[in-house]
Amino acid sequence: MKIHLFCLLITGFFFVSSNGVEVSTLLALKSSLVNPMDHLKDWSLAKNGSSLNSAHCKWTGVFCNSESYVERLDLSNMNLSSRVSDQIQGLQSLSSLNLCCNDFSTSLPKSLANLTSLKSIDVSQNNFV
């Protein structure tokens, strides 16, 4: 009984903390972007702290899998510039990244190579160097 409860607690802890990583990664990405049209204005924590569940899955351009891990990011056509943070490697389930049609003129983060789930990436219509 005790062991069972302990396992439940551990599982719960990992679930919450993994999603916490997803949320803090998204916020770090946002903070390294210049977002002139404020398309990412809903990328923020709820005031009551309820974001430990899947609130980030409803943010603009964020699409999660059934376990609330970010699976797809669609940041196309947002006039974004500055740079994509290396912290993007925190999104370990990311399989599709769309950065099309923005104003990026920096280099892509080297840490993309660490995203082993990544299958599709669209960086067209930018000035990535």
Ligand SMILES: *[C@@H]1O[C@H](CO)[C@@H](O)[C@H](O)[C@H]1NC(C)=O
């Ligand atoms: C927290 O806020 C969100 C939206 O801001 C709301 O949907 C949710 O019900 C709130 N949760 C609690 C526990 O008050």
Ligand SMILES: *[C@@H]1O[C@H](CO)[C@@H](O)[C@H](O)[C@H]1NC(C)=O
């Ligand atoms: C992007 O910014 C340019 C000028 O910086 C503006 O002319 C254009 O309308 C913007 N496009 C979008 C989709 O917001």
Ligand SMILES: *[C@@H]1O[C@H](CO)[C@@H](O)[C@H](O)[C@H]1NC(C)=O
């Ligand atoms: C990729 O992951 C490895 C291992 O965690 C880390 O040492 C390395 O710095 C990462 N690469 C980048 C470019 O962040």
